[in-house]
Amino acid sequence: MAPAQNPITSKHVAVIGAGAAGIITSRELRREGHSVVVYEREKQVGGLWVYTPKSDSDPLSLDPTRSKVHSSIYESLRTNVPRESMGVRDFPFLPRFDDESRDPRRYPNHREVLAYIQDFAREFKIEEMIRFETEVVRVEPVDGKWRVQSKKSGGFLKDEIYDAVVVCNGHYTEPNITHIPGKKSWPGKQIHSHNYRVPDPFENEVVVVIGNFASGADISRDIAKVAKEVHIASRAKEPHTYEKISVPQNNLWMHSEIDTAHDDGSIVFKNGKVVFADSIVYCTGYKYNFPFLETNGYLRIDEKRVEPLYKHVFPPALAPGLSFVGVPAMGIVFVMFEIQSKWVSAVLSGRVTLPSPEKMIEDINAWYASLDALGIPKRHTHTIGRIQSEYLNWVAEECGCELVERWRGQEVDGGYLRLVAHPETYRDEWDDDELIEEAYKDFSKKKLISFDPTYYIENGK
Numbered sequence: 001m002a003p004a005q006n007p008i009t010s011k012h013v014a015v016i017g018a019g020a021a022g023i024i025t026s027r028e029l030r031r032e033g034h035s036v037v038v039y040e041r042e043k044q045v046g047g048l049w050v051y052t053p054k055s056d057s058d059p060l061s062l063d064p065t066r067s068k069v070h071s072s073i074y075e076s077l078r079t080n081v082p083r084e085s086m087g088v089r090d091f092p093f094l095p096r097f098d099d100e101s102r103d104p105r106r107y108p109n110h111r112e113v114l115a116y117i118q119d120f121a122r123e124f125k126i127e128e129m130i131r132f133e134t135e136v137v138r139v140e141p142v143d144g145k146w147r148v149q150s151k152k153s154g155g156f157l158k159d160e161i162y163d164a165v166v167v168c169n170g171h172y173t174e175p176n177i178t179h180i181p182g183k184k185s186w187p188g189k190q191i192h193s194h195n196y197r198v199p200d201p202f203e204n205e206v207v208v209v210i211g212n213f214a215s216g217a218d219i220s221r222d223i224a225k226v227a228k229e230v231h232i233a234s235r236a237k238e239p240h241t242y243e244k245i246s247v248p249q250n251n252l253w254m255h256s257e258i259d260t261a262h263d264d265g266s267i268v269f270k271n272g273k274v275v276f277a278d279s280i281v282y283c284t285g286y287k288y289n290f291p292f293l294e295t296n297g298y299l300r301i302d303e304k305r306v307e308p309l310y311k312h313v314f315p316p317a318l319a320p321g322l323s324f325v326g327v328p329a330m331g332i333v334f335v336m337f338e339i340q341s342k343w344v345s346a347v348l349s350g351r352v353t354l355p356s357p358e359k360m361i362e363d364i365n366a367w368y369a370s371l372d373a374l375g376i377p378k379r380h381t382h383t384i385g386r387i388q389s390e391y392l393n394w395v396a397e398e399c400g401c402e403l404v405e406r407w408r409g410q411e412v413d414g415g416y417l418r419l420v421a422h423p424e425t426y427r428d429e430w431d432d433d434e435l436i437e438e439a440y441k442d443f444s445k446k447k448l449i450s451f452d453p454t455y456y457i458e459n460g461k
């Protein structure tokens with residue numbers, strides 16, 4: 001859509017959440033001239049990256065009355081994306097070789113990511129826009145505006161009216177638990193990865209880990225350090241799959257999916273193998289959840305599809321007053337926050353216009369039809385890693401910002417292939433030095449680094 005002729009207007013905008021999406025979005029909104037209030041339930045910025053040894057009181061997070069913890073980060077977690085690609089484009093996630101408290105590795109630990117997010121918030125004075133320990137409990141449209149009801153911890157409910165609301169509440173807190181026939185009468189311990197922190201509780205146990213993507217691959221190896229045996233169940237594997245995986249403890253196996261669980265403690269896999277297990281760890285992903293949103297049934301979540309959302313951001317009939325930053329699952333996450341929020345900011349100011357609601361719905365239906373034609377299940381509507389650069393560049397062109405650098409997409413795609421092939425080593429052994437070089441030369445050209453690129457390239461090896 002071409003830039004609009006309308007004069008640029010400043011809007012009063014509420015942002016829900018001060019994780020990476022919320023702080024990046026609030027910066028873009030303010031840059032565009034909007035006045036911004038960010039609501040954050042916790043005491044600090046960082047969202048998912050604020051590690052805590054605490055977890056939900058229900059290890060499967062099924063009990064609606066449980067005490068809840070936002071973060072899903074485990075102690076040993078390192079990023080699954082290289083730092084050059086992960087950072088915001090004009091504020092790269094640089095290694096700090098000069099500060100011993102920082103982790104300069106290319107795939108650093110979770111504390112380093114939180115430190116980067118805090119650096120970003122400090123650099124761009126984001127905290128002055130944030131109301132900490134303030135939970136948004138209800139958001140609804142009223143007479144062309146948006147009512148936001150919030151509650152400060154220990155305080156009263158407060159209603160405020162905004163021109164627009166941007167939802168940045170994250171989607172890695174509400175576990176998705178896969179069904180296993182016989183699970184109810186299976187006598188062992190069951191926990192979702194959202195509540196996994198350290199391997200110690202699994203010492204000398206036989207453990208079944210369900211799921212083999214980023215978290216499943218990490219957690220199974222973490223637990224194998226102390227457990228008697230670990231068995232991974234993977235839906236992506238052929239039914240006959242039964243492989244021993246090489247780890248120092250010699251106690252890790254890969255299976256196909258689980259067939260059934262039984263009250264004698266046995267787990268039967270689709271490959272016919274039977275394992276008597278003490279624990280099951282579900283690394284089976286998360287659900288979208290917007291418990292505060294009241295849209296009279298307009299917006300629905302169906303099998304992990306948030307619908308209807310134009311280009312994963314705007315619900316047509318409620319746009320542009322309501323928008324979402326961060327819904328798609330992909331590798332270049334922080335840059336997605338940046339580009340989506342630039343688009344939202346530009347649409348709200350009138351610099352860019354959206355198509356009519358009818359045209360947006362047409363586009364959404366065409367997207368669903370294309371997924372159907374490719375046999376892609378509904379639950380993968382927002383899993384767009386395979387087309388991430390194409391998607392981001394479409395949004396970037398829409399709002400007239402810089403396209404995604406080629407090296408960024410290539411680094412992330414290559415990293416995922418290494419993750420799948422070598423989950424133990426992909427963070428420390430790589431074959432894309434030329435992309436790292438391209439990244440730092442690019443930062444240098446844009447005057448985003450103060451040292452010569454070779455300083456980062458040589459020290460980072």
Ligand code: FAD
Nearest residue numbers: 017019020021040041047048079080135136169170172333
């Ligand atoms: P969050 O970080 O979850 O922030 C949401 C914020 O909203 C929170 O602070 C929360 O308190 C607040 N909030 C929620 N509801 C309310 C409410 N009602 N009122 C007020 N405040 C509210 N991405 C990468 O780029 N690299 C990685 O290596 C990587 N590793 C990951 C590993 C794991 C295990 C997981 C689960 C995800 C990983 N991700 C990674 C993806 C992750 O989505 C992003 O890194 C990103 O940090 C998410 O940011 P967010 O702001 O969308 O959500």
